[in-house]
Amino acid sequence: MDLGTFEMNKIIVHEVPKRLAHGDSQPPELSEIESPLDAAVRGFITEKLKETLNLAFEVVMQQSTESPVPDLISSLLGKNPIDFVEASVQMANHLYNSQHGAMSEGLLSLAAGEVDSRLCAVILKLEREQGTRFQSEVINGQRTFRLDNIEDLMLTDKTRVFKAALFFRPSDDDDVIEGHVSDDQRGKSSGRGVADFFLHSFLGCDFKEEPNVVTRRAWDASETFINAKVADPVRQNKYQLALMAEMGSASPQFNSVNFANNYLLGSDRQAFLDHLKENSVPTGNFKKDTELIKPALDQARIVSENGINVSGPLGAFKDRVAVSKKENETVIEIRDDIKRVGR
């Protein structure tokens, strides 16, 4: 999917309040028609959607799910589409009914447009934002700035990533719908339940590939890159340690663009991305699951041309092993006391 070709044509917004476990909850405030859009608003929302969906990961619709969203999306993108407003109302009601106490209130929007010259549907979940506006004013003949509190902002220039899902049919094959989801990962501190709610419970979708498989592929491709395409041994060591640190970190996501920018040097950065792309590793965020690479994360290793192995826990390796080049020779330096020689 080329997100650069995305254009939004229409949007409808519903307000979905918090649903209380006990006591009276406010029902959703549902729109009856699409929101009027001028070119400037359309342009701004399109920009924000592109910004957030640039970090999206690929998903598939669950084969069997209690969520009505997959059927609604299939219909919207089909030959006899359901009414746009009706589809959005059903989605808003589903969101309201499926929420639990930890969910924040917010706005549920459905947008329609095109991507790669094909019809697409975009679902957005946003939270109300607040801001302070200033306007020049003259009071009693003296100039000042009036400050007003604005509580009904939906999207601002500073809004980074929010929950958004884009679906489209890449070909005329009715059975195939491609989906891309971006998630701001808010609620990750509340545990898996909140973070996964949007993807699994609300959208009725799963990751296109299991995170542990994608993580393994990213790891393998990265190692191959470091060994086959980085000539300088000093960089090789640096990159390996960075990869281990990043994969082993507490961050639930891996982003290869960020990794390349933060840890690689010069032309290695783009070459790394190109190599990952050739190996079908996503350039946006993907959910990290190190189950299949755990053993590799435990031990950093260098194998020399003559079969000398240097390995150790990552922390110790970083502190005590140094790689350098001296007069065309690679020098591997270990600063540590010898615990034992032989077996």
Place this chain on the structure above:
Amino acid sequence: MWDVESIGAEFSKVQPLFERLGRRVRELFEGDAKSSGIKAAITDRPKDVDSFVKKAIRKNYDDPMDQIRDKAGVRAIVVYQDDVSRVRDLIKDRFVVLHEEDKVAELGSTKLGYQGVHFEVMLKPGDLGEDHDLADLICEIQIHTRAQSAWAEVSHELVYKALPAPGPETERRVMLLQALMELFDREVGEIRIELLEASERKAARLLAVLEPHFLRLSGSLYDQELSMRVLDVVANLYEDESFGATEERLGTFITKNEQKLKQLFAGYREGGTGSNPLLLQPESMTIFERLEQDRFSVLDQWGESFDIRLLKRLADAWGIPLPENA
């Protein structure tokens, strides 16, 4: 024999038709010029009843309705003399040409005088749309360079309105002015070519490559000074290859992404560039190309010269994620 009132009344009945004709010819002509990447100021000049009658009297026409051929008129003013022939070709492709007059060719090598190219055209049947009443109506199109246009206006004031008629010395001075105008056009065109070929300022050469594509795809004007500033930075990203290779690379990129560029430019033209002011500028195409090739090198060059948010917005618009902490 006609009289003033009846000829005026006869023309006023058909004048709205000719006004529509002039507008239609201008719209078609403008669209073709933009698609071809030619910078031209194109205007239509509806003839009012008063001017029509005065011309009939001044020229002493027997049959003003037939003999006055500029009842609808369109003028195209181009920047460079070289563009005149390109515009002539556009006119011949687009319209049915009844008459073509090249005032420069008519002057020959020994005379000076009014310059310009005039056409009498009709709309082709395929361009009539629902305006069948415009069929077979004649519109005059004049092509001038800026210098020729300025001279046409001034000379009208100086020569045609002169009372009494100018003497030989004054006439000679007018001729020298005409020669100067012709020399101006020629020198501007040749200097432009020499500067571009000799230019060590790669930005200028890049802009010369990008501009016709940008005009064709966006139909939009742009800030030239801003383009030069940005291209001075972007040009560094091509320093490992010859200019010819860069030109070819950009041509291939623009051809491959023509539809996407057109769509992007149209969207921003409609909605305003707002927080993405560099998008409706020719240099955006070269930034997109460089981002696809190596986004990190672009980041490295950019950060020292411009606000990184400008680059981020361009990258998002094109669908290229940049590092989050850029």
